Structures are given as structure tokens and as C-alpha cells.
Amino acid sequence: MTLSDITADVRGDRLRAALGDRVILEGDSGYDAARLPWNVAVDQRPFAIARPGSAEDVVAVVRAATAAGLRVAPQSTGHGAGALADTDLSETVLLSLAGLRGVTVHAETRTARVLGGSLWNDVLAATAAHGLTAPHGSAGDVSVAGYCLSGGLSFYGRAHGLAVNSVRAVQLVTADGSLVRASADENPELFWAVRGGSGAFGVVVSLEIDLLPYADVFAGMLLWDASRAAEVSHAWAAWTASAPESATTTLRIMNFPPLPELPPFLSGRSVVVVDGAVLETDAAADSLLAPLRDLAPEMDTFGRIPAEALVTVHMDPPGPTPAVSRHSILSELPPEAVEAFLATAAVPGLFFAELRHLGGMIARRPAHAGAVGAIAGEYLMHAVAIVPVPEALPGADAAVRAGIDALDSWRADALALTFVDGGGVDPAAGFGSAGERMRELKHRLDPKDTFAAAHPV
Template sequence: MTIQELNADRRADELRGALADRIVLASDPGFDAARMPWNLSVDQRPFAVARPASAEDVVDIVRAVTAAGLRLAPQSTGHAAAALGDSDLTNAVVVNLSGLRGVTVDPVNKTARVLGGSSWRDVIAAAAPYGLTALHGSSGTVSVAGYSLLGGLSFYARAHGLAVGAVREVQIVTADGALLRASGDEHPDLFWAVRGGSGALGVVVSLVIDLLPYPDVFAGAMLWDASRASQVAHAWARWTRTVPESVTTTLRVLHLPLLPELPPFLSGRSVIAIDGAILDNDSDASGILEPLRALEPEMDLFARIPAAGLLDVHMDPVDPTPAVSAHRVLAELPDDAVDAFLTVADDRRLFVSELRHLGGAIARRPRDAGAIGSLPGEYLLHTIAMVMDPAAAGVVTGLVHGGAAALDRWSVGALALTFVDGGVDARSCGYGDALEPLRAVKQQYDPAGVFLASLPI
């Protein structure tokens, strides 16, 4: 047996002794299931997986792992596992927070305390009875902590800004095993840094977020056959230059596989869709939509719906999926940029090519913002492909990055951190002037570099 193997066995014994069934080791029968993230295209192979069910468990895990000379990689759901895949996890323990879930709503102050492994569906289900909702993303299965602390783009964003602006408090376990409350008046340096630095600074066990007073919303989707893509895409681009900040929408070209679980009118088809939300009364919202409705969509689902229904408008996958993606933040979307997008979107190997409308409050940095608080640019290009054969992962990754690069001419050189999927220099483009101050806070709270994050700082 080699020295490395002896050290590995010693560390495994130390972890088992300290954490018992809260740790899953590589030799355990359930290891392969425990190490699997939501993004099934990522074959992450850590030293072990820790599974806390409380803040106290997280404290014990951080102390035991650091005592064993190993590193920690916090992970709520594993949607962003591809970005973490750029890191060597051989001597790291993934802290799987999926068992640390729960939401407590304060209807008077319109806030929610959210445990670190909770998803947006957990929050919206808890908030809805009070006529409240939140700055959630397009997928209800994404974790609140990872999404919010790395920015978070919502269908409410052009009116209310990035989701990170709604974070009021974070409870986090730092590298020395301390459980700290970080807010505007307690550890303010850490509070500033974690709103952007996220898992690079510790394990977030809970956060307090502001909620929105919307029991219902005018929202939905329109759909056309992809043969109408050019007409619809150009019309949407012109329309977005005129709409108020109350309107946040996305345009997507989807190449859908022939699957029995899809509705017959979608299965095996290529379509173009527009979806989103309009924070206006029904009459004004209908007037805003009139230029799009004049294109006679074959399906028009825009209507007043319960706010909780907005989680399903984008039709993101609800089950773990093998996917890779890439993105660009665009300064503008002139006609030739739309044409370039349409050329990319015509490639049937791409599952989705989409443009999200930015601007408005998204681009305005709040006075009390953290390391990130706004995002420049007017549009976000996102390309997504499925990895059905692991042997083809390299080709598929090249495909999505090539599609995103086709619009580099209009890029602002920034990144939306929740869309980073590995293979890019997120440190320089994602954090800008905040990078060096972030590193200073990282050095203060994690001088030995214990924490590995999907976006290293």
C-alpha cells in the first residue's frame, strides 16, 4: 500500500469516527448516488460526500473535514456542478445540503428565512398562502442560496433587480467551524463578500430574503413553429426596445426530441417561444402584448395566473438532466445580431438557444449591494445542449461555446454568474472591480483555501 493510500484510509477513518452516517465514503454502497449532482453530465468524484440535516451538522462537518486535512465543496442541488467540475475534488468533501430544507415566512415584514438546501418551489409554496412570492428563477428546482448569492435573474428582474438584492442576512459556517450571522450590521465585510462570493467563503446554512407582494401575475408563453423564427425573433427584438421595465421576457428556439412524455403538439418539433411576466393590470398588459399577438401564435397562454404558476411558464426540466451550456451578455440586439442568433439557433444539435431581456433595474446597482449587485447589458444569450453520450461531451461543449461566441461582436464582456457552466474566466469577467476586495475577504475568513466553489475567487 502506498503512502497516499495509507493517508486516504486514515482520513476516511477520521471522518467516519467523527461524523458516522453523516458522511458517505467512496467505499460505501451509496457513494455513486450521493456524489451525483442535478446536472448528470458532470461525473464529480470527491473524496467523500457529507450530508448535514442541521446547522450543527454543518459545523461538525467543517471541523472534521478540515481536521482531516481535506477541503470542502458546498453544494445545494448540483445545478452548477459543471462549473465546480473545473476543480480537483480528489481531496475534497462535497457538502450536499439537500437535506437541510425548510422555509419560515414572516408575512408582516414580507421576508422568508430559507435553509441552505431549499429550492425555489419550497419558498413559493410557503409564501403563496400569504399572497407573496419571490425573485425566483425560471426553474423551481434550483437552490435559493446558490441562485440568490450569485445574482439571480427572475421574470420580475427588470422591475426589481437581481435576486441578490433581496438578501438581508446570511448564516454561514466559516473555515474555522464558526457559525456566523452576516448582515448589514454584523460581520458586514463578510455579508458584502458572500453576496457574490457565495460558497467560496463558507457553507451557507440559511438566508433571509425579501418577498414580493404579488399573489398573482400576468404571465405566460406564446409559441410558433420554428419556420416562423426569423419573423418572430426580429419582432420580439424590436418590441423589447419599447416595453416598460414592468415587462421581463425570454425568446427561445427549442428543438424538442420525439418523446411520449411531451404533448403531441410539441414532441419531435422545432418551435420558437416567448415567455415571461408583465407587472401591469390586465388591460395594460394585453395592450403591451398586442404586437406579439399580431403575429398569430398557434398557442397563447398569457393571462392572469397565481404567482406560483410562474415557476412553470419556462418549462425547465424538473428531473436531473445531463446538459452543458454557455452564455454571453450583450450590449444590444440589432438586426444583424438577431440574424446571428438565428443561425446559431437553427442547429438542431442545440436543445435550446435563448435570449433573455435584461436592462431596467437589473443594470442599476443598489446602494447597499454586495460584491455583485447589478448586471450590465441589455440581453443575455444562452445556448444549451444535452449530453446523452458521455463520449460526446467534448463535442457538445464545443458546440454550445461556439454558439455563444457567434455573438461576441455584441458582448459587453460581463458574465451572469448563475449561468456560468465552467470553461470561462469568471473571475475577471464576473466580478470586475470587486475581485480584489473579494480575495481580501477570502484571505481573512479562509486563509488556507479550505472552500472550493463553482466560481473560485
């Protein structure tokens, strides 16, 4: 009997025999809860869900899945679960790393060892006591591994580059069920590939990252009513054209319905916000922000804050949220592009449109980089729509697609892989010139295509 002849029941029995209560099959009482990603708008239905608690457990899961003729899809939180929309999971074990969390800080070398399911909040809590921080994103409950190994944009980015370049070593389980370490000196080809290829080359059980020497940072937000959106957006675009690499900021237009759980300054309003961080002295930061502050925002929270508080500045949702989003990289942001952005942002309902300032070190690839080391573009356009009920999904998806398409004239041939959260997106633009070598290594290191990655190689 070949693997293709094995029935679903037999496969399920083999998984159960090998993994016991570490696996949940369709029909089990906990299946529906276990398959839910952070983005609960995504309806992922894998053959089974495995919940390892150690690196050895991960080895057992990969070996049991392959022995049963099943693929493996690693997932830490499911923030980007929409990227799996084009992947058939009916013969795939969703390997949840949520139980594999822990951070060890080595202050003397300014590094940290982070287990594969750890969140940025875990890292920030551990590093704060040492006066250090990390190149995290705008949400603390995003996994370190998925974020870092798919690029990683932070408010430190223009000064320090993509988070993926902070990765020193990765420990992962490969397609043959081996637990290996990949670094510049050990398995260097795998180390190159996984820094950008992420879950396409194995299940990451830990990684070692460089930390940043900041105990505090000058950061915050400026907020205006959306009636000022045109004035503020054009001013921010002009300001970013000459802003130093020490400043990484985002412009957002946010539309909120009247909801009691929202603070009064947001509930039932549309607002325009500039937020971010400025890696300067207080005096230099104040001077740099003066042109934006001259526009008289109704709220101004910029100031010196503990570094671990930077993760709250962007006001990302604090818990699982059903949403659909799209993004593109822009090569420039002339006044005509700002006008197109303003037009697309004027969508009623719970809809956010944002522009993130890139460039600087984000656009410069360091010599030691892996497959992904930079993003060739000056701005990132991101459109997000909340999906309160499943019936709203088609309309929400159409709205964000239209928003991104409106700026097509300024689109660069690039992607930020951590912002891919929907089907129908070819990740090749995110891999750039590394794509051909990645595909060759994927064929050699995972010839049976064991791993179903959010960004397939």
C-alpha cells in the same frame, strides 16, 4: 506528522470517526448515487460526501474536514455542478445541503427565513398562502441559497433587480468552523462578500430574504413554429428596445426530437417561444403584448395566473437532466446580432438557444448591494445542449461554444454567475470591479482556501 503526510485511508478514518453515517466515502455502497448532481452530465468524484441535517452538523463537517486536511465544496442541488469542472475534488468533501430544508414566512415584514438546502418550490409553497412570492428563477428545483447569492435572474428582474439584492442576512459556517450571522449590522464585510461570493466564504445554512407583494401575475408564453423564427426574433428584439421595466421576457428557439414523453406540440418539432411576465394590469399587459400577438402565435397562454405558477412558464426540465451550456452578456441586440442568433439556433437535435431581456433594475446597482448587485448588459445569450450519452459531450460542448462565440461582436464584459455551468470560464467578469476586494477578503477570511466554490474568488 503534518497534514500533507496523512494518507487517504487515515483521512477517511478520521472523517468516519467524527461524522459516522453522515459521511460517505469512495468505495461505500451509496457513493455513486450520493455524488450525482442535478446536472448528471457532470462526473464529480469527491473524496467524500457529507450529508448534514442541521447547522450543527455543518459545523461538525467543516471541522472534521479541515482537521483531516481536506477542503469543503458546498452544494445544494448541483444544478450548476459544471462550474466545478476545473476544481480537483479528490481531496475535497462535497457537503450536500439537500437535507437542510425549511421555510418560515414572516408576512408582517414580508420576509422569509430559508434553510440552506431549500428549493424555490419550498419558498413558493410557503409564501402563496400569504399572497406573497419571491424573486425565483425559471426552475422550481433550484436552491435558493446558490441562486440568490450568485445574483439570480427572474421574470421580476427588470422591475425589481437581481435576487441577491433581496438578501437581508446570511447564517453560515466559516473556515474555522464557526457558525456566524452576517448582515448589514453583523459581520458587514462578510455580508458584502457572500452576496456574490456565495460558497467561497462559507457554507450557508440559512438566509433571510425580502419577498414580493404579488399573489398573482400576468404571465405566460407565445409559441410559433420555428419556420417563423426570423420574423418573430426580429420583432421581439425591436419590441424589447422600448418595453417598460414591468416586462421581463425571453425569446427561445427550441429543437426537440420525437420523444413520447414530450407533449405533442413539442415532440419532433422546432419552435420559437416568447415567455415571461408583465407586472401590469390585464388591460395594460394586453396592450403591451399586442405587437407580438399580431404575429398570430399558434399558442398564447399569457394571462393572470397565481404567482407560484410563474415558475412553470419557462418549461425547464422537471427532473435531473444531462446537459452542457454556455452564456454571454450582450451590450446590444441590433438586427445583425439577431441574424447571428438565428444562425446558431439552427442546430439539429435537442438544442436550445435563448435571449433573455436584461436592463432595467437588473443593470442598476442599489446602494445597499454586496459584491454582486447588477449585470451591466442588455441581453443574455444562453445555449444549451442535452447530452443523452457521455460520448455526445464533446460535440454538445462544441455546439454551445460555437453558438456563444457567434455573438462575440456584441459581448459585454460581464457574466451572470448563475448561468456559469462549465469549465474554462473565468468568473472575474461576473465579479466586475468587486473582484480585488473579494480576493483580499477571501485571503483574510479563508487563508487556507478551505472552500472550493463553483465560482472561485
